[in-house]
Amino acid sequence: MDRQQLVFDGYEKQIYSTADPDTVILHFKDDITAYDNIRRAKLTGKGAVNCGISALLFAHLGGKHIATHFIEKISADELLCRKVTPIPIELVVHNYIAGSLADKLDLPEGMKPSTVIYDLRYNSSELGDPLINDSQAVALGIASFSELGEMYDTARKINSCLVKLFDAAGLKFVDMKLQFGKTSDGALIVSDEISPDTCRIWDADTDEKLDKDRFRHDLGNIVDAYGSVYQKLKNILG
Numbered sequence: 001m002d003r004q005q006l007v008f009d010g011y012e013k014q015i016y017s018t019a020d021p022d023t024v025i026l027h028f029k030d031d032i033t034a035y036d037n038i039r040r041a042k043l044t045g046k047g048a049v050n051c052g053i054s055a056l057l058f059a060h061l062g063g064k065h066i067a068t069h070f071i072e073k074i075s076a077d078e079l080l081c082r083k084v085t086p087i088p089i090e091l092v093v094h095n096y097i098a099g100s101l102a103d104k105l106d107l108p109e110g111m112k113p114s115t116v117i118y119d120l121r122y123n124s125s126e127l128g129d130p131l132i133n134d135s136q137a138v139a140l141g142i143a144s145f146s147e148l149g150e151m152y153d154t155a156r157k158i159n160s161c162l163v164k165l166f167d168a169a170g171l172k173f174v175d176m177k178l179q180f181g182k183t184s185d186g187a188l189i190v191s192d193e194i195s196p197d198t199c200r201i202w203d204a205d206t207d208e209k210l211d212k213d214r215f216r217h218d219l220g221n222i223v224d225a226y227g228s229v230y231q232k233l234k235n236i237l238g
């Protein structure tokens with residue numbers, strides 16, 4: 001399947017149409033951004049590593065009957081995916097306290113809460129992706145209560161699957177951001193990517209950060225760290 005029109009040109013990814021109206025090509029760029037795109041860089045090889053990790057994880061979830069937009073990896077930095085209409089919401093899952101949650105609740109990074117924490121964020125760069133609750137999401141017409149229930153249910157299944165997988169790989173699955181979209185036949189599926197750009201992943205023994213926090217906090221060796229996550233996952237998933 002070949003690229004046709006560029007339909008979305010993001011900072012870190014591009015989406016191209018294909019000859020099939022129900023599929024798109026997701027191209028992972030080497031660019032990395034943080035803090036509302038104020039901090040930016042180009043890191044050779046980052047796109048390919050994130051593409052590889054996303055493909056492995058989506059294929060693993062597919063094997064567990066969890067629907068995602070992933071169809072197949074078609075090159076080092078491209079995935080063929082089902083076309084979706086994006087739902088402008090981010091469902092963030094926290095297994096450990098870190099990042100904005102640590103700041104907001106004044107809790108130490110790495111603390112394990114007594115329950116997994118699920119947050120909804122409204123995807124709006126003008127508003128700074130604010131936290132919203134379920135009724136606000138319904139009132140804004142973003143999703144129905146039943147669709148939100150479906151998203152939480154899928155997020156729970158994905159999280160329990162990935163916590164087990166990362167644990168077996170010697171990694172701590174700290175948190176993740178999920179995006180959802182609707183296919184032309186109305187199915188609500190996971191879209192975007194699942195990678196060290198959208199999750200926090202720590203070494204299980206040392207708690208070394210192996211994700212985008214290396215870029216956010218200027219820790220260096222970003223692609224090497226992402227590559228070590230990829231290698232550990234490949235060791236488990238083949």
Ligand code: 5GP
Pocket residue numbers: 090092098099100101129175176177197198199200212
């Ligand atoms: P935080 O609450 O600290 O902002 O983020 C929680 C988790 O969701 C982290 O793994 C973070 O990388 C991810 N996340 C939240 N919002 C975004 C976003 O806008 N872009 C990306 N790439 N990841 C996000």
